[in-house]
Amino acid sequence: MKKFLLFLAFLTLTFANYKFAPNEECKSCHPLIFEEFQSSMHANSTIFKDPIHKAVWDIHPAKKRESYDCAKCHTPAADNLKELITPKNGILPDKNSKTQNEAISCAYCHRIKEIKEGLKTNINIISKEPKKYFGTLKDHIKSPYHEIDTSNQNFLKGNVCMGCHSHKRNRFGLNVCSTNENREIENANCVSCHMPKVKGSVSTLRETKTHTFHGFAGAHAHHDKLSKYVDIEFLPKLRGFEIAVNSKVPHDLLLHPLRVAFLKVSVIRNGKKVFEKKEIFVRVIGAEGKPTPPWLAKEVVKDTMIKENEKRVLKYSFELQKDDKIVAILGYKLVKPPMVKKLKLENVEIANKPFILKKETFKY
Numbered sequence: 001m002k003k004f005l006l007f008l009a010f011l012t013l014t015f016a017n018y019k020f021a022p023n024e025e026c027k028s029c030h031p032l033i034f035e036e037f038q039s040s041m042h043a044n045s046t047i048f049k050d051p052i053h054k055a056v057w058d059i060h061p062a063k064k065r066e067s068y069d070c071a072k073c074h075t076p077a078a079d080n081l082k083e084l085i086t087p088k089n090g091i092l093p094d095k096n097s098k099t100q101n102e103a104i105s106c107a108y109c110h111r112i113k114e115i116k117e118g119l120k121t122n123i124n125i126i127s128k129e130p131k132k133y134f135g136t137l138k139d140h141i142k143s144p145y146h147e148i149d150t151s152n153q154n155f156l157k158g159n160v161c162m163g164c165h166s167h168k169r170n171r172f173g174l175n176v177c178s179t180n181e182n183r184e185i186e187n188a189n190c191v192s193c194h195m196p197k198v199k200g201s202v203s204t205l206r207e208t209k210t211h212t213f214h215g216f217a218g219a220h221a222h223h224d225k226l227s228k229y230v231d232i233e234f235l236p237k238l239r240g241f242e243i244a245v246n247s248k249v250p251h252d253l254l255l256h257p258l259r260v261a262f263l264k265v266s267v268i269r270n271g272k273k274v275f276e277k278k279e280i281f282v283r284v285i286g287a288e289g290k291p292t293p294p295w296l297a298k299e300v301v302k303d304t305m306i307k308e309n310e311k312r313v314l315k316y317s318f319e320l321q322k323d324d325k326i327v328a329i330l331g332y333k334l335v336k337p338p339m340v341k342k343l344k345l346e347n348v349e350i351a352n353k354p355f356i357l358k359k360e361t362f363k364y
């Protein structure tokens, strides 16, 4: 215990100038959660770690204004958050800043007290108590390091995400990226799907069977944990066949305007591919009918993205024969191919590779 108290004293000294307790401070007691978190986009949301975010920032007009507006959501634990956002003061993201590198940190998220609704974006209201963390474990032991508050409705209803994920409008009022267009933030329960319960203890101080997954399953990381929320069905018809994509997701299948989803259907006969077709699902924003960068967009130019809880049926006139194998792959790319060059992301693997969300094989 003595050693442990010394360790805590050491932590307090080393990290004295942080507004939010650094992630490293959680590691000793919550090693599993800490490790999962490192693999998530919340730990990697900075321009230093996310090459796609950096590429957009590099061509964004806010960069010329020296105003890293993105900080509110991408580096909210920065000790110089205000200065980062303020235009024309020469203060830009700094690779050597420890607090910027904390990204969307443990303590930041666990101190979100309330969410204020706003027109352009929502705003997170942070509690003033640095060592009191909100959570949902009604049956918990005491932590020797921090207080625990399990009365916050935003946590209990799984709504704590909506300060950053609800919507983002540009100066023309266009919703560039939103999880739920109508801003119905009640009972959105993002947590049940993106933070499922997994094996392993919550902390090292008491053995529990499960804990909440902190790898934040999503388009970059751990998408295997989400594939069960989309089904692919095969329906033979008199002439040809149908493939249905049945989404059980309460938001568009993909949300960010850079994304593109696809469904590749092929027919294999006697070991040979005799048919192949690829459908594309996108949401394109722009002006006067043409795609533009998000800051110039005034309208949705095209929207074929699979919508919330939609069952999309695709018809194929190809005539099947007995014993044909039908392979259907639902996948996506993080960056639409035409945007890769504009963003100079040709050499960045994750911006170019296809991700497979679900693959099914059927026999006729």
Ligand code: HEC
Pocket: 050, 052, 053, 054, 056, 057, 060, 062, 068, 069, 070, 071, 072, 073, 074, 121, 122, 163, 164, 165, 167, 168, 177, 219, 254, 255, 256, 258, 334
């Ligand atoms: C209101 C909060 C908010 C603000 C402000 C914000 N973002 Fe984001 N950003 C998000 C969220 C949430 C996501 C994840 C969206 C998703 O995956 O669907 C995201 C994702 C992104 C992505 C996709 C990253 C990837 O790896 O594919 C890019 C690019 C991006 N943001 C750029 C920016 C830039 C540039 C700014 C500042 C000019 C900015 N964002 C400001 C919330 C915000």
Ligand code: HEC
Pocket: 021, 022, 023, 025, 026, 027, 028, 029, 030, 106, 107, 110, 133, 134, 135, 136, 137, 138, 139, 140, 141, 142, 143, 144, 145, 146, 148, 149, 150, 202, 203, 205, 206, 208
């Ligand atoms: C000295 C050990 C220790 C450290 C360091 C520590 N915690 Fe904890 N924490 C605990 C214990 C013990 C529990 C209760 C676990 C239980 O009941 O099984 C807990 C529970 C929690 C909960 C759960 C609240 C709930 O009811 O859902 C949160 C959130 C939390 N810690 C966040 C953090 C964060 C963030 C950090 C780092 C800034 C951190 N902890 C550092 C020991 C620690």
Ligand code: HEC
Pocket: 041, 042, 044, 045, 046, 050, 053, 072, 073, 074, 076, 104, 109, 159, 160, 161, 162, 163, 164, 165, 190, 191, 194, 195, 216, 217, 218, 219, 220, 221, 222
């Ligand atoms: C402080 C703002 C903020 C909060 C709060 C927040 N997020 Fe995020 N989230 C982001 C940003 C920014 C990104 C995009 C990071 C990037 O790609 O660079 C993101 C990305 C994601 C992704 C995509 C991950 C991937 O692999 O592509 C998921 C899923 C996600 N968040 C879920 C959640 C959930 C669930 C909650 C609530 C428990 C939550 N977020 C709370 C800002 C936030």
Ligand code: HEC
Pocket: 161, 162, 165, 179, 180, 188, 189, 190, 191, 192, 193, 194, 218, 219, 220, 223, 226, 227, 229, 230, 248, 249, 250, 251, 253, 254, 255, 256, 259, 357
């Ligand atoms: C029923 C399960 C389910 C619920 C509930 C859910 N999602 Fe998702 N979410 C998914 C699936 C499935 C995907 C697509 C999988 C992928 O991109 O790998 C996804 C993708 C995402 C992405 C990445 C999109 C992109 O374009 O990069 C973000 C961010 C996200 N969800 C946030 C949220 C938030 C915030 C909520 C709560 C309002 C929420 N989700 C509720 C299942 C769910």
Ligand code: HEC
Pocket: 023, 026, 027, 030, 033, 034, 035, 037, 042, 104, 105, 106, 107, 109, 110, 135, 136, 137, 155, 158, 160, 191, 195, 202, 210, 211, 212, 213, 214
């Ligand atoms: C984007 C927001 C977000 C971030 C970042 C985040 N958490 Fe959590 N955390 C949550 C939510 C939401 C829950 C409640 C989950 C539930 O209700 O099932 C939770 C639950 C917990 C719990 C309760 C135990 C459990 O497994 O249910 C602990 C402990 C915890 N978090 C610690 C941490 C630590 C340590 C970090 C950083 C390494 C961290 N959290 C980062 C949102 C976050």
